[in-house]
Amino acid sequence: MSGYDFRAIEARWQRRWDERRTFRTPGPGDEGFRPDQPKFYVLDMFPYPSGAGLHVGHPLGYIATDIVARYKRMRGFNVLHPMGFDAFGLPAEQYAIEHGIHPRETTLRNIETMRRQLRALGLSYDWEREIATIDPRYYRWTQWIFLQMFGSWFDPEARRARPIAELEQELAAGRRWVAEDGALVAPGTEGARPWTDLDETARRDVLDAHRLAYVDEVPVNWCPALGTVLANEEVTAEGRSERGNHPVYRRPLRQWMLRITAYAERLLEDLDLVDWPEPIKLLQRNWIGRSEGAEAVFRIDGSGEPVRVFTTRPDTLFGATYMVLAPEHPLVESITAPERREAVEAYRREAARKSDVARQAETKAKTGVDTGARAINPVSGERIPVFIADYVLMGYGTGAIMAVPAHDQRDFEFALAFGLPLRAVVRPDEAWLRAHAPDALADAGADALAEAYVRDPAAFGEAFTGEGVAIQSTRDDLALDGLPTPEAKARITEWLERRGLGRGRVQYKLRDWLFSRQRYWGEPFPILWDESGRPVPVPEDELPVELPEMDDFRPSASDDPTPALARAPESWRIVRRGDRVLRRELNTMPQWAGSCWYYLRFIDPRNDERLVDPERERYFMQPRGVDLYVGGVEHAVLHLLYARFWHKVLYDLGHVSTPEPFGRLFNQGYILAWAYVDERGVYVPADEVEERDGRFWWKGREVTRSYGKMGKSLKNAVSPDEMCAEYGCDTLRLYEMFMGPLEASKPWNTRDVVGVHRFLQRLWRNLVDERGGGLRVTDEPADDALRRLLHRTIAQVTESMERLGFNTAIARLIELNNALVPLERVPREVAEPLVLMLAPMAPHIAEELWERLGHDSSLAFAPWPEADPRWLAVESVELVVQVLGKVRGKVEVPAGADERTAREAAQAHPNVARHLEGRTVRKVIYVPGKLINFVAS
């Protein structure tokens, strides 16, 4: 018996790779490291070990990266291809709570299962580099990075993070003063004070307020069911938690924040440095949401209280006929007129009940309340009403707007609902006017239309928000009339600045990252609180701050946010330093923390002296970071933005050598599968559904077929374990890659798996005599045609591998293999390259055949076959002959045939001659090697 016994072969080779440490990757300083070798860092997105185990959709990306890793090794690269586990966070903890087991236990068990499943796929990870975020030796450095952020500030002039001590020095030296609101300003600025005027408390306040990690009271998304606060990114558009779909409420809370907004500009700009899919870059750009405009100051009539607004259209300032503050705006309290107080309070209460997101999800009908206050338009001098309305968000800009109803759709709707005046200050183009003119003006001329618009912009049905020419925007010392919008913007911004009434400003949608969670299963903060309520960093040599052992680790599901660690033993919570009593920070870090920097730790996973050794970091990260990073689009903003942010901080502080972590990113598609619902709309197990006459039945009941992402919720998951058992993991690997392009989402079809399985069996039979078990391979040379096919295949497969086109690479290998079927004996010069080319995709069978071909070392480092150009050239080609663009025949001509030869051969073709009969050839198009086209009358 010498058939293709994949079970024995796969087990044997997986064991050998392990025993021989085949995929150990030496780095600088390690035994066996070769500094002359180029590196290639290929990385999968950090998986989260869930309790359910893997389904065949999960390893799609892992198989792809493994193929790249194996291919690159054969091309002489020192390949870093590690794997680890992101294991802190909500899902693990939820799972643990549901099963009443400590999260550490369930997490370790899940990791175990996942590691076993991954190993069964024959992935060539360097398992000696495995890391897990829950390991204190790992999270020690997560905490260390947090301390780096706590110990630095962002210098807006240098546009980078610097140690906070340097800020202190600059302040002490008088190079910067501190403004009333705590901002750093130039010495001598009005209202600002020098360092020497500040007492110790004030100084600490200033420094603490400038740290990259700082504490602030902010409105948060509080999820009582999960017992924790969530980041904006973790809340859905419906105002529910992304995990678990529980309601989320807004409330103010003192929280740790990370100053990611300081990096908004660089996060945006540096997208130009990376090779990422354009849609992902766009997603990040939109998330950062940069907009240019100006800030302007309006003063409240009477009190003179300044209200700052942000606008992208400062050119429409003359058209501001009212103002709106967000309901939570701090000035509402003081400016509201006594007789309006009750209505204003009622509206504010109503708004506070709803979360930011829930508020936005509701109808677009505009609501609001007049505060009774009046403000002065700084350019027109008009007294205008001040409203509060929930269409203005406290979290964006200044939380207050100038409303220009003629040129902003939201303001337009609000003005109509509340009977507020509109004032046109931009003249629209004629096309817009005509398209929006009321019926009565259907025949009006251009001037009449423009006049009508100025008289009554509301009659045109919607706000004109485009660019145009400024009108009705002139006063004694400022003339905008006649200026196109961009110039009008520049002119008025300059005027505002000169008069101290405002300045140009860039605004981002991106908010600072809310970094505290109240859950147990996360990294503790390396922070202590002193008697006066100030944060004190835990000294580096005391790291890690280990998570205390607790029997009751459940979150406190309540309306009042209480960290789970509040119930930790007092011996953990209270730290005595001499006669000082310090309390530990009780929040933990969010899910994303550990995955923000894991790619760095893989480079030097056992280093207890530093985060990563600089020499190793440079070797594996230069020049553009991770060379290939593969994962799903779902991480387009959160993980990828957070990781870039941390990386830039580490870069600024000199701990890493590249400005970006991931040079090339690739998003794999999803694996979809049929799913079935019964008459109640409930999903039934897809593997128990039977098909009869095009209809679907489950336990005798008819069910309807639907379609979706493979997973637990649709009950349509297929386990890799079943596939490996039935067909072997080489077949599974091959099938997943053969399904279609890596980036596409495509349907799983177990029935189709036999196709690639047959290919492997046929390959086996081509090289191994099934009866005797001997080789069917001969040292005699291949004939010319086969040799040509071989070299063409090498060229095509190589090209496919370079662009991750594994589906087409496999197709070419199948073709080559099919060509060997009729042969009595297979020439070694074909068999060996075929096995080598298959090796990255189906490594076990390839190793086995390689050994049987007489090689005693693994093919993992065997050189990739090279196509010989001599055998790529052909001496004759089949030329397509067209008449008037339609194919009428094919003729064989010598490869370099000139036009006359080709033309004569073509015209001699009977069918071509027939079509040319009675016509005059006007023109001949000849594409050498491809076709010849006769253009005839």
Add this chain to the structure above:
RNA sequence: GCGAAAGUGGCGGAACUGGUAGACGCGCAAGAUUUAGGAUCUUGUGGCCUGACGGCCGUGGGGGUUCGAGUCCCCCCUUUCGCACCA
């Protein structure tokens, strides 16, 4: 509403800078082999017309550029994804 990606046989999908549409695989059909089933091998397989040679149509729909369009341009339809009062 705004933005992005994608629509090719019964199915998954190929097709480089415009140059034979449907590679490769599944499925299906016929034949060979086999006691049978399975496996294997051979041949065929976009639709329509034709005994055959061959012809006509065909890449979501409609127009255009070109000797020639799945590929380039314009309009429209459908699906999926992301964002969604961001001033």
